[in-house]
Amino acid sequence: MSDDGTRIASPRSAASRRGFLRGTLAGGLAAVGAAEALAQDKPAAAAVVPKSNPRNLPPRVANWSKGLGDGVAANPYGKPVKFESNVVRRDVEWLTASRESSVNFTPLYALDGIITPNGLCFERHHGGVAVVNPVDYRLMLHGLVDKPLIFTLDDIMRFPRYNHIHFLECAANSGMEWRGAQLNGCQFTHGMVHNVMYTGIRLRDVLNEAGLKPNAKWLLVEGGDSAGMNRSLPLEKALDDCLLAFKMNGEALRGEQGYPVRLVVPGWEGNLWVKWIRRIEVGDKPWLAREETSKYTDLMADGRSRRFTFVMDAKSVVTNPSPEAPLTHKGRNIISGLAWSGRGTITRVDVTLDGGRNWQEARIDGPVLGKSLTRFYVDFDWQGQELMVQSRAYDSTGYVQPTKEELRKVRGVNSIYHNNGIQTWLVRSSGETENVEIG
Ligand code: MTE
Ligand code: CO
Numbered sequence: 001m002s003d004d005g006t007r008i009a010s011p012r013s014a015a016s017r018r019g020f021l022r023g024t025l026a027g028g029l030a031a032v033g034a035a036e037a038l039a040q041d042k043p044a045a046a047a048v049v050p051k052s053n054p055r056n057l058p059p060r061v062a063n064w065s066k067g068l069g070d071g072v073a074a075n076p077y078g079k080p081v082k083f084e085s086n087v088v089r090r091d092v093e094w095l096t097a098s099r100e101s102s103v104n105f106t107p108l109y110a111l112d113g114i115i116t117p118n119g120l121c122f123e124r125h126h127g128g129v130a131v132v133n134p135v136d137y138r139l140m141l142h143g144l145v146d147k148p149l150i151f152t153l154d155d156i157m158r159f160p161r162y163n164h165i166h167f168l169e170c171a172a173n174s175g176m177e178w179r180g181a182q183l184n185g186c187q188f189t190h191g192m193v194h195n196v197m198y199t200g201i202r203l204r205d206v207l208n209e210a211g212l213k214p215n216a217k218w219l220l221v222e223g224g225d226s227a228g229m230n231r232s233l234p235l236e237k238a239l240d241d242c243l244l245a246f247k248m249n250g251e252a253l254r255g256e257q258g259y260p261v262r263l264v265v266p267g268w269e270g271n272l273w274v275k276w277i278r279r280i281e282v283g284d285k286p287w288l289a290r291e292e293t294s295k296y297t298d299l300m301a302d303g304r305s306r307r308f309t310f311v312m313d314a315k316s317v318v319t320n321p322s323p324e325a326p327l328t329h330k331g332r333n334i335i336s337g338l339a340w341s342g343r344g345t346i347t348r349v350d351v352t353l354d355g356g357r358n359w360q361e362a363r364i365d366g367p368v369l370g371k372s373l374t375r376f377y378v379d380f381d382w383q384g385q386e387l388m389v390q391s392r393a394y395d396s397t398g399y400v401q402p403t404k405e406e407l408r409k410v411r412g413v414n415s416i417y418h419n420n421g422i423q424t425w426l427v428r429s430s431g432e433t434e435n436v437e438i439g
Helices: 032-037 153-157 186-190 203-210 235-240 404-411
Strands: 139-143 149-151 161-169 193-202 218-223 230-234 243-248 262-264 277-283 315-320 331-340 346-352 359-361 363-365 374-382 387-395 424-427 433-436
Touching: 139 203, 149 153, 149 203, 153 243, 161 262, 186 315, 193 203, 193 331, 203 235, 203 243, 203 277, 218 235, 230 235, 315 346, 315 387, 331 346, 331 387, 346 363, 346 374
Parallel strands: 139 277
Antiparallel strands: 139 149, 161 193, 193 243, 218 230, 218 277, 243 262, 315 331, 331 374, 346 359, 346 387, 363 374, 387 424, 424 433
16 A cells, blocks of 8 residues: 555565466356356456545545645656556566566557557567767667768757657567467457657668669668567569657657667567668678568468568457456446557447447547558447447458457467457456357
8 A cells, every 4th residue: 555545456466477477268267157157257457446535525625625735847758647656567477587688568458549658668678778979879880882971970860850649569469369269358468569659761762862772672770679589571562651850749759669770660560670680781682580480470370481471450459348458347338459560540439348249339539540540439228238348340451350260270379479359358246357259
């Protein structure tokens, strides 16, 4: 308990390793009633419930109205109010061997609209956060170019500038769920995604400055972190909509997000979005680096791997209700969620409350942008009945988000990447909500 009665449950105290693990339910859960057989796990991160003080309620004058508050600049860099201190990135302790090569997750269940605040963007590092002195920052461009170049940060900031809002989703988002419902929290099943406005320059303009040789077809893009993380990027994509970004949501990139410059590869898997980018080599074929051979490829049922799955297909998730955001009130309620597609815009989202028997079209609100998160709502009346809540996204190519069973038919269960299957939340009559699967 904190001084104002706020209960903060950290994932470490709220759920042990065992608490995160769920049995494989695929195929075993035919009817809503069968869900009763599920083990009861606490959600991975409980919501904050501030304690009420009757002395603050009408007709009395509330405490905060009785005296002066803090003056300006009490917080030179503003932070969320203390009542929101539970809204943080969280990690799953046992998921990775070290903190330097690890991941944490965006608290999707606590956010609204489409923009992820900078301090809540999930992080994924292979060699920890590089602390790059902007004055010593250099970007080297060489290979099949007429004129090899080295750019400073100032050089980069003098190219024509563009602002674009895009989601970044790690290929491993929802990756734990291939073999069935595993992690009991929307933050953990879907939180390897964020959506910010990038300010940057077009990769195309930088490449044209160096001049491309006629046989140029691929780029090797490499990070300046200790992992020197590198990937092969087709030239076609580089010339299309990639950015070298130096701002996110108006301010400098956060160190965790690749300060001072990161690559933005709209709609494509997060691994390609190289942070602390230090080198671009132009070549005529892919390099087949570690992160595109042994990692980030889809291992199929027959043991073969798919080569290059760059685009993130349409996906959606209901963020409320979810395990961390149970229903607490009968009567008027809002179902809310996010949908996105690496191939274009979201054209429609359907929501079901009964595990897919009946679907209704959700109301999309806020900007609908290409390769960006899109917000949807369903306004509904809850009478305390058990619900099986799912959402299904449609994109501008006509693609419809598949069920997990449909995905498994094609892909098997060996993969940990590119899982865009439909998520199911079981809402019990108490309002408690958990991650389940319908067979
Ligand atoms: N770039 C470098 N240099 N080093 C890294 O470890 N991780 C990649 C990518 N770019 C990584 C990197 C992966 S796997 C993902 S999902 C995204 O960055 C994560 O970006 P974020 O930390 O801003 O969320
Ligand atoms: Co990733």
